[in-house]
Amino acid sequence: MAQMQRDSGDSGLDSAWSNWRGAYASARHETWGDLWGYVFIFPAVAMFVLFGSWPLLRGLSMAFTDYRYALPDYQPFVGFLNFAEMAGDERFWQAAVHSLLFTLYYVPPIILLPLGLAVLIARVRQPQWSAIYRVCAYLPVVLPISVAVLLFAELFHSQFGYINYFLDKVLRLGIKPAWFGDPALILPSLAAASVWKHMGTNTLLLLVGLYSINGELYEAASIDGAGAWRQFWHITLPLLKPMLTVVVVLSVEVLAYSGTQEALVLFKGGGPEDAAQTVGVYAYQTAFKMGDLRWGYAAAMNLALGVVAMVLAGLMFRALRSERYL
Amino acid sequence: MSHSDVVVHGPITGGRRSAIARTVVWIRHHRGRILLHTILFIALLIFLLPIVWTVSASLKGRTELFLPVPSLFPVQPTLDNYVYVLTRLKGFPGYFGNSVLVTGLAVTLTVLFSTLAGYAFARLKFRGRDLIYYTLVLQTFIPRAGGLMALYEVMQSLGLRDNLLGLALLFVGNIGVPIFIMRQTFFNLPGEFEDAAQIDGANRWQTFVRVMAPMATSGMILVATFAFIYIWGEFLITLTMIDDPDKFTLALGIANLNLNNASWQTDSEVLPYGTQAAAYLLAALPTLVVFIALQKWFVRGMAEGLKF
Numbered sequence: 331m332a333q334m335q336r337d338s339g340d341s342g343l344d345s346a347w348s349n350w351r352g353a354y355a356s357a358r359h360e361t362w363g364d365l366w367g368y369v370f371i372f373p374a375v376a377m378f379v380l381f382g383s384w385p386l387l388r389g390l391s392m393a394f395t396d397y398r399y400a401l402p403d404y405q406p407f408v409g410f411l412n413f414a415e416m417a418g419d420e421r422f423w424q425a426a427v428h429s430l431l432f433t434l435y436y437v438p439p440i441i442l443l444p445l446g447l448a449v450l451i452a453r454v455r456q457p458q459w460s461a462i463y464r465v466c467a468y469l470p471v472v473l474p475i476s477v478a479v480l481l482f483a484e485l486f487h488s489q490f491g492y493i494n495y496f497l498d499k500v501l502r503l504g505i506k507p508a509w510f511g512d513p514a515l516i517l518p519s520l521a522a523a524s525v526w527k528h529m530g531t532n533t534l535l536l537l538v539g540l541y542s543i544n545g546e547l548y549e550a551a552s553i554d555g556a557g558a559w560r561q562f563w564h565i566t567l568p569l570l571k572p573m574l575t576v577v578v579v580l581s582v583e584v585l586a587y588s589g590t591q592e593a594l595v596l597f598k599g600g601g602p603e604d605a606a607q608t609v610g611v612y613a614y615q616t617a618f619k620m621g622d623l624r625w626g627y628a629a630a631m632n633l634a635l636g637v638v639a640m641v642l643a644g645l646m647f648r649a650l651r652s653e654r655y656l
Numbered sequence: 657m658s659h660s661d662v663v664v665h666g667p668i669t670g671g672r673r674s675a676i677a678r679t680v681v682w683i684r685h686h687r688g689r690i691l692l693h694t695i696l697f698i699a700l701l702i703f704l705l706p707i708v709w710t711v712s713a714s715l716k717g718r719t720e721l722f723l724p725v726p727s728l729f730p731v732q733p734t735l736d737n738y739v740y741v742l743t744r745l746k747g748f749p750g751y752f753g754n755s756v757l758v759t760g761l762a763v764t765l766t767v768l769f770s771t772l773a774g775y776a777f778a779r780l781k782f783r784g785r786d787l788i789y790y791t792l793v794l795q796t797f798i799p800r801a802g803g804l805m806a807l808y809e810v811m812q813s814l815g816l817r818d819n820l821l822g823l824a825l826l827f828v829g830n831i832g833v834p835i836f837i838m839r840q841t842f843f844n845l846p847g848e849f850e851d852a853a854q855i856d857g858a859n860r861w862q863t864f865v866r867v868m869a870p871m872a873t874s875g876m877i878l879v880a881t882f883a884f885i886y887i888w889g890e891f892l893i894t895l896t897m898i899d900d901p902d903k904f905t906l907a908l909g910i911a912n913l914n915l916n917n918a919s920w921q922t923d924s925e926v927l928p929y930g931t932q933a934a935a936y937l938l939a940a941l942p943t944l945v946v947f948i949a950l951q952k953w954f955v956r957g958m959a960e961g962l963k964f
Contacts (some may be wrong), residue, residue: 343797350794353786360783366860367782374773374831375788377765381829383795385810389802399805447703459693466700467952469707472947474889474907481706484713484936490929492709495726526706572787591892595911603873617805618896629802636801 367583393633397626399617405626412630422631424604425612428517429588429635432608435521436588440581443525444532445574449566451533452540464537468530475527476595482523483510483596513605519590520596521608532577539573540566575650579643586632586639590614609635691916714738714933721927737934745935750902751909755942758820758905760828764884770831773944774838774875775864779850789839796832804896811897818899826897827887834879841875842868874953880951885943906939 334358340492393412416422454460486493486509494506509519543566551561567574582618590610593601599615600607604642607615609631683690701708708728713721715733741748758762776782777789807826808817816822845868853863904912913935 346790346793346797350787350790350897353790357784357787357905360785362861363781363782363785364780367785370776370864371773371788373765374769374835377769377828377890378792378831378835379827380810381807381826382832385803385806385892386795386800388806388809389663389800389804390798392802392805397805411771433888447699450692452697453692457688461951463696463700465948468951469704469944469947472885472889472943473940474943475891476907476911477889477936478706480910480932480936481710484929484933485706485709487929490707490713490721490726492726492728499725516800526703594895595891625802625805629805633801641775 377622384415389629392626392629394630395622395626397629398621398622399625400621408626412627413634415627416631416634421607421612422609425483425607425609426635428606429585429608429610431517432521432524432588432646433582433585435518436524437581439522440525440529440532440584441574441577444529444536444577447529448533448536448540449562452537464534467533470527471530473527477590478527479487479523479592479595486510486519503578511602512602513601516601516605517589520592524592525588532581535577536570539570543569550594571650573648578650579647582646585642586610586636588635690858710936711934713930714937716930718927718930721930737930738938740931741935745913745931747901747904747909748935748938751904751906751939754820754889754903755906757883758824758827761824762887763880763883765824765828766831766834767880769828770834770838770879771869771872771876772864773831773835773874774840775842775868776807777835777839779868780860780963792832792835798947804892807893808896817897818903820898823894823897824906826893827883827890830883830886834883837879837882838875841872842903845871858916878953881946881953884946888943910935910939 337359392405394407394409395405396408396411451460451463451467454463473481485491488494488506488508488511491509493509497503498506507515509515547565547569550560551565557563587610588608589606590608593599593606593608593611594614597606599619600611613631615626616631659709662873707730711726712730714737715730717734717736720730720732775786780941811817811826816820816825845916849867849871850863853867858866889907890905891911894905897902898908901909901912913932
């Protein structure tokens with residue numbers, strides 16, 4: 331029982347799989363036991379299956395059909411044809427480039443900014459102050475996604491926003507970029523909004539990692555004459571590596587979503603010149619806005635991107651786990 | 657050794673000079689801490705600038721928004737924007753009511769169902785218990801491909817699409833993490849009370865309702881908070897499931913505010929920019945209040961390895 335307590339949560343696919351096999355093997359010779367158990371789990375499991383498991387399996391199978399929702403009873407099985415079509419679809423490739431660019435703009439700041447902030451907050455000794463800083467750092471995460479994006483866009487408003495006033499009049503650069511209105515700036519702007527909304531989660535995860543580092547290590551290091559920078563490099567970073575790995579892997583998976591919600595909130599689609607049309611947005615439009623409502627093709631696009639994101643996250647995990655620190 | 661014990665060396669001769677001297681010594685002594693708090697204060701002010709700026713814009717009237725030099729803090733704060741949103745902005749009260757209905761129902765059911773299931777998975781012994789549980793866990797690793805379309809199909813066939821009660825039920829389907837949290841909570845409770853209740857002749861249901869569930873309130877609060885913040889702010893599924901503008905929730909409604917009317921230019925004492933700001937903040941207010949009131953549960957939840 332005690333052992334079982336440890337492995338809930340996110341202990342990784344490997345242990346989930348071995349736990350499942352163990353449970354499967356023992357289920358054969360278990361006695362029926364307390365039948366109240368089935369009554370107690372029924373409502374939750376029913377909801378989970380109906381709105382979780384079933385759509386998941388159904389959605390996966392859809393990717394191998396040419397399901398067109400607007401045509402009655404039209405969902406022929408086509409194998410991998412959707413994926414072949416994708417290879418020749420110019421709009422898909424353009425969207426894939428947008429997703430990739432979004433990810434490149436998103437990943438470095440969403441790891442480095444929380445790292446810096448968490449290291450600073452972890453140095454605060456007074457509990458009431460560190461609690462206040464933690465709440466501030468986490469605040470955007472609890473905002474509704476639409477509110478967060480719109481607040482960010484309000485700050486970057488080309489006419490009334492404070493950022494443009496600051497660039498134009500305070501720094502006297504004489505520029506007023508349109509940010510969310512300029513096709514060249516849309517992806518970085520969306521990525522910035524997204525980083526702002528989500529970085530609190532990473533800050534908090536890294537803080538949990540930092541709080542678990544034994545403070546005596548730093549005392550010993552400073553007695554030995556190690557400065558703040560060397561302490562960070564030789565104590566903080568190596569000991570933070572497990573949590574940093576979690577943060578990197580979670581952040582890379584953004585490729586699978588890459589600003590879809592943000593773009594739909596602001597533009598209800600791909601934005602000016604479709605510059606914000608990532609794969610997620612394109613799939614959404616394919617499924618719900620365009621022509622025959624091609625659900626099969628949209629599901630295939632989502633699946634392709636989801637698999638690429640998973641592989642990428644897996645590679646990151648391998649690389650960070652095996653690499654020896656310095 | 658505590659940093660707050662300030663030791664002033666040498667004779668203290670009273671008067672102004674020594675007060676200044678003491679301040680200088682205090683500052684020197686706390687150099688590091690002052691620097692740290694200053695950096696953090698500035699960093700977090702920049703970080704929260706979108707919120708600060710929107711709060712400020714929401715408190716500015718027409719004249720102030722048109723000033724050539726905008727101030728970060730309003731000079732003549734006014735609540736006109738909020739009054740406008742709450743009394744005259746089309747749709748806003750309706751969106752609010754819809755959000756309250758959907759979130760209230762979904763959070764209540766999520767807490768109820770996950771508490772029941774968590775108790776059974778942690779405390780009751782029945783055939784296939786662990787098999788069912790680990791099947792749920794395993795599922796969280798499968799990538800979601802056509803999930804949105806498949807959900808649309810399920811909702812359509814159940815006649816629950818474009819229906820607020822249906823939307824609430826759909827959100828209850830997001831019960832995986834709540835089950836994990838409640839199972840963990842019941843694992844960590846001592847077993848003696850349960851045994852005592854059984855000996856006193858209480859059946860399973862009575863033991864659960866009278867003895868075990870009341871001891872699991874910490875887990876329930878955590879589940880309710882996570883669920884509240886997620887459901888109140890959910891956008892993509894709501895956008896897909898709700899067509900009728902009268903049924904929009906706030907998260908969806910505020911992305912569809914139509915304030916770019918020409919009459920704004922002349923008639924009104926408020927401007928779209930300020931009114932939008934007020935509407936955004938009112939829409940976010942419930943999640944902010946819930947989060948700040950219950951923030952200590954969040955860090956504890958994160959520390960126990962649960963992701964939000």
